[in-house]
Amino acid sequence: MTTILFAAGSKRWAEYETPLRRALDALGLDYTLSPETDDPAQVDYIIYAPNPSLHDFTPLTNAKAVLSLWAGVERIVGNETLTMPLARMVNDGMTEGMVEWVVANVLRHHLGLDRYVLNPTREWAPRVPPLARDRKVAVLGLGALGQACAKGLAGMNFDVTGWSRSRKDIAGITCLSGDDGLAQTLARAEILVLLLPLTADTENLLNAKRLAQMPAGAVVINPGRGPLIDDDALLAALDSGHIAHATLDVFRKEPLPADHPYWAHPKVTVTPHIASDFRTDSAAQVIAENIRRGEAGEPLLHLVDRGAGY
Known part of the structure; x- marks a missing residue:
C-alpha cells in the first residue's frame, strides 16, 4: 500500500x-x-x-x-x-495554455490591435503591419514552456530567436546562449517573451542595461516570473518611450497591489496570472x-x- x-x-x-x-x-x-x-x-x-x-x-x-x-x-x-x-x-494542459496566451499576445502586439480596440475617437487610421516572417520575436528561456512557445510562434512564420543559459538546438529556432548570446538576442527582439525560471542568476535579468539593448519601440511580454524584471527600470523605459508596451502576467507580489504603478500606466497591460494556470x-x-x-x-x-x- x-x-x-x-x-x-x-x-x-x-x-x-x-x-x-x-x-x-x-x-x-x-x-x-x-x-x-x-x-x-x-x-x-x-x-x-x-x-x-x-x-x-x-x-x-x-x-x-x-x-x-x-x-x-x-x-x-x-x-x-x-x-x-x-x-x-x-x-500538457499547462503547456497548451501558455502557448495560447503567448501567441495571442504576440499577435496582438504584432498586429497593433490595441489601437483599434481602444479607439474612443473612432479614428479611421489603418496601419498595415508587417508579415510575421518580418517580425523578430525573442524567447528568453528554452525549457519545456519556452520551447513550446518558440515552436508555436515559428510555426506561424515569426522570425524567432531563443536564448538559454546552456546551449540548445531546436529546429526552426535560432538558438543562442551565454552573455554574448543574450546581448544579441535582446538587440533584435522587437517582441520579447520572458519564460526563464527564477534563480539567483535570473532575478532582475531584464534591468536598465538590458532594456537599453532592445530596439526602440520594442514590446516586453512576461508570463514567466515577476522578479525577472527590474520594475523601476521597466517603468522608466516605458516612460521614456524606448519600450512601447509591457504585457505582464506575473509580479513580485501577487495579487498585484491596487496602488502599484503598473495598474494605471497607459503602456502596461496586467493580466492576473492566467497565462498558464x-x-x-x-x-x-x-x-x-x-x-x-x-x-x-x-x-x-x-x-x-x-x-x-x-
Whole structure:
C-alpha cells in the first residue's frame, strides 16, 4: 500500500482529490491518499504546493519524493530539510495554455490591435503591419514552456530567436546562449517573451542595461516570473518611450497591489496570472504517473536540479 500525503492546502484538496483518485485508479495503484497523516514516517510521496502547514520535511523519513503542483520551485528548492527527490509540474494542459496566451499576445502586439480596440475617437487610421516572417520575436528561456512557445510562434512564420543559459538546438529556432548570446538576442527582439525560471542568476535579468539593448519601440511580454524584471527600470523605459508596451502576467507580489504603478500606466497591460494556470485533470495524471514510476523503480519525470535551482 502506497501512502500519499496531499500537502498543498485545503482549497487545493477540494479541487484535486477527485482528479487524483481518478488518475491513480486508472493506473491500478494500491494507495491511500489524505491531506493529513498521524505518522509522517509512513508517507511514501508528498504532493506539495507552498503552504503554512509544511515547512519541515524532517519527520517524513521514508518519503521517496516530493511532487510539486507548481512549475516554479524557487520557494522550496532551497529548503535544507527537503532531502528527497523533488519533481516540478510540467503537463500538457499547462503547456497548451501558455502557448495560447503567448501567441495571442504576440499577435496582438504584432498586429497593433490595441489601437483599434481602444479607439474612443473612432479614428479611421489603418496601419498595415508587417508579415510575421518580418517580425523578430525573442524567447528568453528554452525549457519545456519556452520551447513550446518558440515552436508555436515559428510555426506561424515569426522570425524567432531563443536564448538559454546552456546551449540548445531546436529546429526552426535560432538558438543562442551565454552573455554574448543574450546581448544579441535582446538587440533584435522587437517582441520579447520572458519564460526563464527564477534563480539567483535570473532575478532582475531584464534591468536598465538590458532594456537599453532592445530596439526602440520594442514590446516586453512576461508570463514567466515577476522578479525577472527590474520594475523601476521597466517603468522608466516605458516612460521614456524606448519600450512601447509591457504585457505582464506575473509580479513580485501577487495579487498585484491596487496602488502599484503598473495598474494605471497607459503602456502596461496586467493580466492576473492566467497565462498558464493548472488544469487539475492533466496535473493529476502527471502526479499519478510519477508515483507509478517511483513504485516501479523507474526515473521520475521533471526532476529538479538542485544546483541549477529548477
